Amino acid sequence: MKKTVKTEVLRINSQRPNDSIIARACKLISSGEIVAFPTETVYGLGANALDPSAISKIYQIKGRPSDNPIIVHIADMKTLRGLVSEISPRDMRIIKKFWPGPVTLVLKKSNIVPKITTGGLGTIAVRMPRNKIALALIKRSGFPIAAPSANISGRPSPTKASHVKDDLDGKVKLILDGGSTEIGIESTVIDMTLRTPVILRPGGISKESIEDEIGEVHFHDSLLGLSTSTKRINKSPGMKYRHYSPSARVVIVEGSRIRVKAKIIELTEKLKDEGKKVSIMTTSKSLKPKADSVQYMGNTLDTIARNLFANLRKADSDHIDVIVIQGINYNNTGFAIMNRLKKAAAETITV
Ligand code: TXA
Ligand code: MG
8 A cells, every 4th residue: 555645736827837936846856756736738747758757646646547648748849859850741730730738649759758658659748738837847857758537547538726635635745836827627639640641539629620720630530529429439349448537427408409408407307316416517507497507518518618627526525426517519518528528427318
């Protein structure tokens, strides 16, 4: 059994990160420790990307399978050139348009990157975040920082320092608290090593905006069943595991807006009759089911994304049995939002 550590949470200014706090975090990270910090997407669990023993601690803390590689975060182009064997003009177009920001490029790795960081793969996933705390931490430490989302594997990603503490108290020495994250869902991961780039994980930057820069890209096969029936989804390999899951059972209702609202009301009544504690997540302010709580998700894709994981976690802290969620449409970052919801869900009802 690993001894537990005392977890310190330090509040830090997200616009002008306090020097002394960054220095403290860097000291820990330079000595092979793990530090949780905010990025613009979700909180990350950071370690020196070039230090295999620090990286092995990340896998251990998260309970993450060792073949699931970790994203490496950088703050300048010189570091990128050291980490990869080649950067194409097409890669550069994405970099110029979206970095710093929520898109992660999968590129061929160089020899300096330890295998444990990339889960044994010959490629590396790399991004330049735009959160000022993250950038200050990377710049001052002087090395690239590998950071998966700072949650226990399978739980919703953390968008607040308190979420990190809920999952990792006693497991990390320091959490930098920079407030709620700006985007709320993780970065888009795109494999640039192929003739036509493939989006492996939809995220903060939509397929549509990437295509505006470099032309056609594809979604990975495992994502293609997303907007069709649940049966199809369960057949595609990458989607058979639940992720992003609160302890509550998640049910998505999608289809025509009027029928969806009626179905949510009907389902809520049925679940309440069965004695269940029910929470609704909806994009419709006029929907007033007789649930134990109704969480309004927002009326733009940006606000829905920003609140998404916090909404799921809130249901857990309220000891909800079933969360019924109103599906949204799949355009732009709606695709990434529905991807997270479907991975959290036990069931999708289409009406
Ligand atoms: O927004 C984000 O990307 C956040 C923040 C902290 O930067 N990080 C994050 O990391 O979500 P994580 O570890 O939770 O997700 C990384 C994803 C995984 O799906 C992993 O399989 C994929 O990126 N990935 C990492 N390296 C890869 C590689 N070399 N090839 C293919 N996929 C890779
Ligand atoms: Mg994650």
